[in-house]
Amino acid sequence: MTGRRDVVASLPLYKQGAMPTSADVVKLSSNENPYPPLPSVVSALTGALGAINLYPDMGAVRLRSALAQRYGVAPGNIAVGAGSVEVAQQIVHAVAGPGDEVVFAWRSFEAYPIITLIAGATPVAVPLTAGDRHDLDAMAAAITPATKLVFVCTPNNPTGTAPSAAEVEAFLTRVPADVLVVIDEAYVHFNRRPDAVSGMDLFRAHDNVIVLHTFSKAYGLAGLRVGYAVAPEPIADDLRRVSVPFAVTDLAQTAALASLDADRELSARVDRIVAERDRVTAGLAASGWPVGESQANFVWLRAGDDTARVDAALRDAGVLVRAWDGEGLRITIGTPEADDRVLSVLAGIREVIG
Template sequence: MIHQRDVIGRLPVYKPGRPAAPGAVKLSSNENPFPPLPSVVDAVVAGLDGIQRYPDLGAAELTRRLAEHYDVDPGEIALGAGSVEVAGQLIHASAGDGDEVIFAWRSFEAYPILVQVAGATPVPVPLTADERHDLDAMAAAITPRTRLVFVCNPNNPTGATVTAEELTAFLAKVPAEVLVVVDEAYVHFDDDPRSANGLEFFRNHPNVAVLHTFSKAYGLAGLRVGYAIAPAAVAANLRRVGVPFAVSDLAQRAAIASLDAESELELRIREIVAERQRVTAALRDGGWRLVDSFGNFLWLRTGDDTERVDGVLHAHGVVARAFAGEGVRVTIGSPEANDRFLAAAADALATAPVAAPVG
């Protein structure tokens, strides 16, 4: 038998959001409901006649534009095929056999998978009762083997934020040699005035890195562009462990065009946030109890009732992301898709009111 690492066979397979059957609406993957902007489409089409060639390995123009956008040095930026690939780079560059990586749980599903692929040990720390990072418990979990801590803000799948005050207190407890990664995949939707700003912490703490993506607010999930803003020595190592040519030329073109279209994209972000607020209010008026979300999704803590609730949604043609025994995450989609979800959620509560989720 061909030798394979034992740990790989024991890993859970990353579960993407289920595809939607004909006539159903897909609210399972936190995708942007809007089609690409025409200017972004034009930029991609202009690059089609060059796809026989490799992209710019260093993505020099995109790196330069990002550096200007955030007023950082280009050497402090490392790119990858989505922020999940860059998260993998951070882990591979920081942790290996015998090392530990801390993260809240439940949080981004890929964290424990990526950590184990790197040969390190995942250390999940349960969320608080109100679905937030328990930073005191995360600080207490740090050991001499800790190499990396992920702070997902807003947290996926609960949507809760970490405040600036909380992150400041947490960093005061973290040893200088431990890298803290603020994963801000959903930062564009975060209108919590108390929320920590990862870039500010990066500028003021030498052991902080920030993760961003073009997949969510920018609507480029299918092209895969993410990046870290990190201390220069860390960013250099990310480029060393990254997959060569992972960010295609089309993806680089689309990302640059998206940066040029920030004002148009901001209007779309406001619409999604307004829909999130509308759907949240409607759910609460209907009897659901849920925490405020600051991503482009909502979290229903359904516990042991998760399978039934997901089944009701599915019967209504609504595909959400269910986490068995825990809850259901529902992406904010178009107004029509959101109304369909609200009808399904009302049905789920009406058919089993004693199982009403708490939050």
């Protein structure tokens, strides 16, 4: 068929976490918040339903102003999109094209190579270390005169690992000033590493740093799609230029604003998820699984050649996780009841496979 771009025809489809087919199936495949929206957020959304016949504020002025006040930056530093992945795509389209390179760790967020190829740029995937961490030395070495952009996903999806502030600062000293570094902090609220890197601290200290955040994870608004970047104003201006008009709906903006006003309640929920994550990690380790320390709302189980077998056992028990055959499984932290089912299945299969 004529009219098709070869690069698009060859793209891998982004793989959504498996969807349940019955009520007794537990979905732990998409890193969703297991708790329903807060009553205050639902109330705000209910009040906004009467205006859905109207276009949203394309500039998201109120939301950008609220975020700017929170971080002590100018509203012009904030760009919004339909989830942080759409903002990441804005960044790639704004700065990279044919002949340019985009560097990222691998395995990391699956969208990075896809959005790079769509822009006509070349993805440069740098393998993780043996401990499933960003190899920042290798990433610095991978930067060439063609490099326009580097993504640092922290905590990393799907491994949950997070670099220290000192490690990223040392990395930035090796990055040319004209190369943008995106600190993708989709899971930042769950990071309890004492020396964790802060994207906002880096943004304030470096002219070539962009920070990505989302309302999908900790705030539990995955179904409404709203994320944002904190970027140097000229870059943020360009992100708005390449963004899809009206992509962030009025309902999404309303829910995000209401969520910012409910920090105390949401922080308590995040603390519950972190405590549950630590319980699941300890339970897996007690069963003999080689599970690393995660700083996200999921755990990474490196199962290697046993990955498909473990995934099948979980599916047979009505548990859906995200598996990469030959590598491992990413298991989202759910309710205690859902997690107990995971621990029971994995303890049993560990006895079988040794």
